[in-house]
Amino acid sequence: MQLDDKVRQQLKARDGAFLKKTFEEINPYLHRLLGSRGYYGEQAEDVIYETWLTFLEKIDQFEGRSSIRTYLSGILFHKIQEQNRANKKFLTIEEDLDDHLDQSFTEDGWWKQKPADPDVLFSQKEAGEFIRQCLETLTPQQSQAFLMKEVEGEETEDISRALGVTVSHLGVLIFRSKEKLRKCIEGLIASPRKTGP
Amino acid sequence: MKLVTKIFARIWHDLFYILFPGKLSVWIALNCKDAVTEINTLQKGSFRMQLHLTLCSACRNYFRYSVWLKDTLKNDTPDLQNLNGKLLRKISSKDQGAL
Structure with missing residues (x-):
């Protein structure tokens, strides 16, 4: 979806009221994306802060072919990768998914x-916490695909473009993400929990 | 009531695949792989996908699980007022330089 000209002008003009509303809409989404990569609290807020500054510095390069949210997520994940390279942290290898969907179904x-x-999942009070923990078991590409599509409802074409996939x-990717999440959540539900003194 | 629903769903499923055997049933109502692919890539399912979900308890389970994941995560809203305020101050600051 093309960005509205009025929105673009408001961004370039740093319209305070517009930016406040935009931050309130988009920052929780970016925070969720970061949570899936193990970034929480102040660390996550720092990355979001830097992401926005980069976006606004280079606003002229933003053509508006994707939503602001999708574009920002691209910058955000680039920053995470830079940090990970610097810290030699979260070295992940993307899985080969070509045959995975076919393996789950007959010819x-x-x-x-x-x-x-899934009724057993619905009754869990700690469901949100379990899902957050299990999101960290996904690869960066899987978690980004899953959150952007399933939680945020981004357009399929926008996500494909942002991730560079068909x-x-x-x-x-989404199929594999949901499978891994389910196995992880069921494992957490089944594992014995520590009780207080 | 749940048992009655399950019995009815089973009759509906079996009747459908007796009336429309083999590839014809897939053409009308998809197979599970295609239905799951639609669930995972489309914003709103087609009539064929919806029909498949009424027929297939396995895919219904998959769909219900997908909806539960989405709703649980969407309800998880962090408090980012400090961050938003910091961004607004930075952007509206006259000393910010390049921005």
Whole structure:
């Protein structure tokens, strides 16, 4: 979706009221993206702060082909990668997903192993905390694809462009993300919990 | 009531695949792989996907799980007032230089 000219002008003019509203809308989303990479609290806020400064410094380069949110997420993940390279932290290897979707279904396209009833998940009070923990088990590409599509409802084409993948590969990324999350959450539910004294 | 619903769903499923066997049923209502692909890539499912979900309890489970993940995460809203204020002060500051 093309960016509205009025929005672009408000950004360039650093319109205070407009920026306040934009920060309130977009920063929780960026915070969630960072949470999936193990960045919380002050550390996450620092990255978001720097992301916005970079965006506003280079606002003229923003053509508006994707939403502001999608564009910012690209800058944000670039900054995380820079930090990780500097800290030699979170070295991840992207999985080869080409055959993964096919492996879960028969040749005729029916489930090899049917998904169980998710009711057991719904009753968990710590559901939010479990999902946050399990997001860290995803690769950067998987977590970005999952959060942008499933949670934020970004357009498929925008996400594909931001991640540099085809639409079909995006589908596989999201499928794999949900599988990993489910296995992780079920593991946390099943694991014995420590009780207080 | 839940048992009645399950029995009805099973009858509906079996009747559908008796009336529309093999590739014809897939053409009308998708197979599981295509339905899951639609769930994961489209904002709003097609009629064929919705029909498949009424027929297939496995894909319904998958869809319900997807919705639960999305809703749980969406309700997780951090307090970022300090950060937002800091950004506004930086941007509106006259001493900010390049910005």
